[in-house]
Amino acid sequence: MLSKTRGIVLHSIPYNDKYSIIYMYTEAFGRASYLVARNRGKKSTVSKALFMPLSVLEMEVEHLNKRDLHRIKETKICYPLTALFCNPVKNVLALFLSEVLFRVVKDTEPDARLFGFLYESIQMLEYSEEGVANFHLVFLLRLLYYLGIYPNADSHNQGYYFDMLNGVFIDSIPVHRHYLNREESLVFARLLKISFENMSLFTFSRKDRVRIIERILEYYRLHLPEFPEIKSFSVLQSLFD
Template identity: 45%
Template sequence: MTEKNTGIVLYTKAYSDKMSIAHVYTEKYGHISYAVPLQQGKKSRILRTLFTPFSILGIEADHRPNRDILRVLDAHIAIPLPQLHYDPIKNAVSLFLSEFLSRILREPETNPSFFAFLMQSVQLLNHTEEGKANFHICFLIQLSDFMGFYPNTESFEKGSFFDLMNGIFTFHIPDHPYFLPPAEAERFYTLMRMNYTNMHRFRLTRNERMEILERMIEYFQLHQPGFGEIKSLEILKSLFD
């Protein structure tokens, strides 16, 4: 059955000499895998250029229940994002976040509120100038809420540790190595106030930003089994150097 859907591209990888597989978070079905043809025809070449990370597409596909990979019949840009792929910082951030999401959004479960958040975030990244270097940190803070392990900030008191494994602030040193000492825990607590409206007010050095990001990745790794390593993190590091 031919069906139309709106989706946000997470990543694309080669599958065979005839097709690549595009992983897309869609409005109707959540995470969907689409087969994108690799033939040399004009239509195939156009399709390949569309499926880049964080592109927002209208997709027409051969939708059949119980099939893991759906065949793309046609696709078009649903919302143009000209800055996202030409601004080096925004492009690096989009590559990083799309890879990050690909480690989390594995099951084909629909979530309208998350899809709306992701749509808003991608468009905001395209338009944002002031504070764009903090965008990925702000995004991950909000993502932890959707994933169900947003830190319990109500437990914070000055001088407390932050237990990364249990997501709480505590005066007792945890009996495992995954925690932040008081100074770092207080900085982490302050970051929890960051949102898209005020992220430009957080003045972070390059080293501070990378330390925070590494800690946040560690936090997600502890709460998402099989999360693995983020390869595009090196792109961010080199860009901000």
């Protein structure tokens, strides 16, 4: 049975000499995997060149409930991502964020709110000109909301510590080691107010920005036990060196 859906490319790996597996987050099916030929004729309706990280596609697909790998019959881009693929900074951000999404978005049930957030965020990354250095901070923090592990920002008070294990600000050092000191907690509380609209107003040193990302990834790892080391993080760090 053929269905139409929009999908966001998360990752691709070789399957054999002829095919690649494309992992996507789709509007109609949640996370899904598709088998795509590496080399296709000129008349093909599926071009592998479309499947770059964070590409947003309109597709006609064949889904069978008992099949792990599905087929794409036709596809086209929803909107061109010229800056995302040509701008070195945005390209590295796309690689980093697509790897994070590949690791955390596992649900095979559709989630319209999550898809809408991803769709609009990718558009924002493509067209933003100011505050791009903070884009991934906003994205990573807002994604926590859709994963159901967003911190309790209302619990913050001056001088409190952020308990990373429980996702709340508290007035004393917790009995475990997963917490932010007072200075870090103040920065984190401020960071929870960041958005795509105001991200250009937030300034951080290169050292502080890398440290912030490390702490956010640590928070992911604490609340998502299968969250691994993000390989593209080292590439991202090089942007701030």
